[in-house]
Each structure stands twice: as C-alpha cells, then as structure tokens.
Amino acid sequence: GAGVSQSPRYKVAKRGQDVALRCDPISGHVSLFWYQQALGQGPEFLTYFQNEAQLDKSGLPSDRFFAERPEGSVSTLKIQRTQQEDSAVYLCASSHSGGTLEQFFGPGTRLTVL
Amino acid sequence: DAKTTQPNSMESNEEEPVHLPCNHSTISGTDYIHWYRQLPSQGPEYVIHGLTSNVNNRMASLAIAEDRKSSTLILHRATLRDAAVYYCILRDKGTYKYIFGTGTRLKVLA
Numbered sequence: 001g002a003g004v005s006q007s008p009r010y011k012v013a014k015r016g017q018d019v020a021l022r023c024d025p026i027s028g029h030v031s032l033f034w035y036q037q038a039l040g041q042g043p044e045f046l047t048y049f050q051n052e053a054q055l056d057k058s059g060l061p062s063d064r065f066f067a068e069r070p071e072g073s074v075s076t077l078k079i080q081r082t083q084q085e086d087s088a089v090y091l092c093a094s095s096h097s098g099g100t101l102e103q104f105f106g107p108g109t110r111l112t113v114l
Numbered sequence: 115d116a117k118t119t120q121p122n123s124m125e126s127n128e129e130e131p132v133h134l135p136c137n138h139s140t141i142s143g144t145d146y147i148h149w150y151r152q153l154p155s156q157g158p159e160y161v162i163h164g165l166t167s168n169v170n171n172r173m174a175s176l177a178i179a180e181d182r183k184s185s186t187l188i189l190h191r192a193t194l195r196d197a198a199v200y201y202c203i204l205r206d207k208g209t210y211k212y213i214f215g216t217g218t219r220l221k222v223l224a
Contacts, residue, residue, distance in 0.1 A: 004157075033212070042201055042214035043158065056210040091157050103150075103212075105157030 002026065004106035006092050012112045013082045021077045021109045025094030032075050033103060034067055035091040043091055049075060082113045118202045123219040126192045134187040134218050136202030141182050148203040148212070149176065149187050151196075158201065158214075161187065197222045 005024045013019050025032050031050055035043035036059075045059040051072035060067070064082075069075040079086055089110050093103040119137040126132040138147065146165050150158040162169055162176045164185070169176040175188040189196055201217040 033210070035214075042199075042216050044214070045211040048210035058209060058211060093157070102160040102163075103158075105159065107155075107157050 004092055004094055004104050006090075006106040006109050008109060009107065010110050010112075012114065014114055015083060017082050018078065018080045019082055019111065021079075021090050021111070023075045023077070023092030023094075023106060025073065025075070025092070026104055027073075029094035029096055029104075030072075031095045031097055031103075032069055033093045033095075034075070034077050035093065036061075037089040037091055037108070039088070046077070046090075079111075082111075084113050087111055087113045117213065118204055118215045120200075120202055120215060120218045122216065123221065125221045125223060126189075127223050128194060129191050132189040132192045132196070132220065132222075134189075134200050134202075134220065135184065136186070137184045138202065138204055139183045141204060142207050143182075145204050145207065147176070147178060147182075147185050148205075149174070149200065150203060150214075151198040151200045152217070153198045161200070192220075192222045194222050194224060196220065 007022045033048050034046040037043045047067045048056040049069040052069050064080045066078045089108040091108045093105045095101045095103045146163050148163040149161040151161050152158040162171055162174050164176045164178055177186045199217040199219050201214045203212050203214050205212050
C-alpha cells in the first residue's frame with residue numbers, strides 16, 4: 001500500500017519486557033515522527049528523524065525509550081523494561097519535509113503492559 | 115511549549131456548518147497553524163494549515179485572526195463522517211515538536 005504502516009498493530013507485554021515497534025513510512029519521505037497517545041489524550045511528540053539523523057529526541061520520556069532509522073527509511077521504536085505507564089498507542093508519521101508539510105500517520109501500535 | 119486551547123466537545127447537526135475555535139495566544143510570528151482530525155481507532159489525518167491569510171481546501175476552511183492569536187476551522191456542511199476529534203496544532207519554536215493538545219470532540223447529529 002501507499003500509506004504508512006506499523007507493526008504489530010497490538011502488543012501485550014509483561015512488565016519488565018523489552019518491546020520493538022516498527023514503522024514503514026511512505027517511500028521517499030524524508031521526515032519521520034514518533035508520537036505516544038495515552039487513552040483520551042492527544043498525541044505527544046516523542047522524536048523526529050530527518051533521513052537517518054535523529055534531530056530531535058526531546059519528547060522521549062526516559063532512557064528506556066530508544067528510536068532508530070539506520071537507512072533513512074524503516075524506523076524502530078524500542079522500549080526497554082516496559083512499565084505500566086508505557087501503555088499507550090504509539091503513532092508514526094512521515095512527511096516530505098519536517099517543516100510545514102502534511103504528516104501522514106500510520107494506524108498506530110497499541111501497547112498494553114500488564 | 116507552544117500551547118493551544120480548544121473546547122473539549124461540540125455538537126452539530128448534519129448538513130449544517132461547524133465552526134471549531136482555537137486559541138493560541140503564545141504563537142510566534144513564523145509559526146504555522148495546523149489542523150488534524152482523528153477518527154476512532156485511526157491515526158490523525160491532515161485537514162488544513164495556514165500562516166496569516168485565510169485558507170480553503172476541499173475539506174475545510176481556516177480563518178485566522180488578524181493578530182494570529184486565534185483561528186477557526188470551518189466545516190461548511192457537516193456529515194456523519196466528520197465526527198472526530200479535531201486538533202489545532204503548533205510547532206514548538208526552534209524544534210520539530212508538534213504540540214497537539216486534547217482537541218475538540220465533534221459530534222454530528224443526524
């Protein structure tokens with residue numbers, strides 16, 4: 001398909017487990033964003049990539065959260081030693097540019113930490 | 115952080131216009147105002163954005179106050195498919211951090 005895809009769509013983890021969430025952006029899109037959306041809240045910015053460079057990681061809540069985009073296309077968000085407060089929908093978005101252009105969002109990965 | 119303020123919820127009748135307000139009194143001179151909407155169980159989707167002048171596209175219109183401290187998203191004829199949470203968004207100055215806020219939940223009545 002031509003849109004942003006994310007996998008898995010749902011993930012259940014036991015507290016303390018590590019998880020990896022994948023994002024496949026639209027082909028050719030330079031910019032990639034990760035957001036966290038808690039239940040009933042708006043998305044909150046986590047991090048931003050321009051190609052393979054992580055230019056802004058100011059939204060990552062702790063050093064347990066790590067994101068990478070090694071070849072400038074697919075990105076992975078990794079959460080180590082998951083905790084219950086990490087339960088949320090994790091959204092990925094891509095765009096041609098990090099400026100004013102439209103962001104295209106994926107469907108998200110719903111993470112539940114038990 | 116850049117901050118926007120929106121009503122928590124609004125209702126509209128089908129086929130009628132809807133005006134969704136947003137206050138952004140801390141906006142800087144070069145910040146664009148973005149609007150996205152999120153349907154249930156989906157990722158947000160782009161609606162419109164603008165800087166100073168009013169903007170129109172196939173989905174909506176955006177009216178921006180002269181002092182840029184507020185804006186209004188206008189859906190000209192609401193349909194049941196427009197029921198969603200609408201977010202007015204600014205980018206934090208000097209960063210790539212887009213601030214969504216809690217948005218306005220729009221309910222469209224048949």
